[in-house]
Amino acid sequence: MLLTRFFLPVLKENPKEAEIISHINMLRAGMIQQSASGIYSWLPLGKIVLEKISEICRQEMIKSGANEILMPTLQSAEIWKESGRYEDYGKEMLRIKDRNNRNLLYGPTNEELVTEIFRTHVKSYKQLPLNLFHIQWKFRDELRPRFGVMRGREFLMKDAYSFDIDYKSSIKSYNIMFIAYMQLFKKMGLKAIPMKADTGPIGGDLSHEFIIIADTGESEVYVERELLNFENSFQNINYDDDLQEEVNKFTSFYAATEEKHDAGNFDDKANTLIKTRGIEVGHIFHFGQKYSLPMKATISDKEGVNVPVFMGSYGVGLSRLVGAVIEANHDKHGIIWPKEITPWDYNIINLKIGDNDCDNICLNIYNLIKDNKIDVLYDDTDERTGAKLARADLIGLPYQIIIGPKGIKEQLYDLKCRKSGDISRLSYCELLNFIQTNK
């Protein structure tokens, strides 16, 4: 991508509406623009990252055996009355009337809708287990939206819903999602910590939150040191296997958010409990027959008896993740994208546009990187060095290739690692070699 052809409205100064680091950086890097409180437009840079995160999540869901569907943002109030939540949900639910005065709502979640889909088509235990997921915008009229996309009113979520014939097999489905979550966060280059959680208004008896550790995170968490260092051991996870043992590996550690923390529940003899901060980016619930019972989603079992189906729901806050990633990966100059979700891998910076040598070398490297199927952004704008370098740091691509007359004279080109800040001066060959071996 040529920067002169890319819409990247960066801000030099901090917008006063933003307080936290991810919000400031997202506005400054031209990723989002606020439309109303807690509601944002996604500009090209933000959109690319949101898409990358969504795609990793989608692929892992598919791999785990889930089927992608797409449910609407607007829902009929009818099914919510069936489940009893139309009254329960309160002011967070945005209620709308259509021209015929029918009650609609902008979906804050989709248990009712997916249950309705399920019950009209699935009648037999032979069709189970089933997991349906979708990626869709939701709206919750929060008391106080804040922190940019981390706590918006409108937000993008991946929601999966599992359906099983009995308790035992529904736990299996829960475990699959548990492991899938560990996988997908890892594939985003993130360290997510599973914590036992409250089930809240969604209800149920088993639930875990997935928390990304970040100093600037919104909630305080207590974690055993070993869990922080514990690496996903599984390489090629087989979702057909019994995953209980894998899940136990994680749940055997102590980890709790401030609200759930109880020093009495953990004997910290070795003094390994760490108090840090984190951001909730995923939440999984097993809630059994809570919705299938009132909504009459029943299936016939082997004996021909109709039983309410056992369900679970599994959310990942995709738009929130964009902010969370930045909270976990930044410095005073701006964003530092993990390579897994970076909008581009390389940022070629031509310090003297219009200079034949600079232009030629840059274009040459640009095409070569593209030929290697690597994502590259070429800063071909005619601006001052300082402005270009500051902007490159702000948008945070993993590597910057800085080309200017000084380097050309010595036939050495600067390769800067955004994360470490280290700059190596490489010959053309060394640079190509680096690019090809770092795919």
Add this chain to the structure above:
RNA sequence: CGGGCCAUAGCGCAGCCUGGUAGCGCGUCCGUCUGGGGGGCGGGAGGUCACAGGUUCGAAUCCUGUUGGCCCGACCA
């Protein structure tokens, strides 16, 4: 929903107390000199001072109301 604060050019702000021709920095446009960390010089464009009403000869400024936004708290992916 309780408490605090804000609204003046695209962005960041001053002006308001003490009413009298709307200002600064950045950005933007033109020219020029520059060229390895948000440059220099010269010139230009850009604002019904959130909205409505009131006081006044005269309101960005004083008064009343409304709307929008931010922060702290209780609540949540």
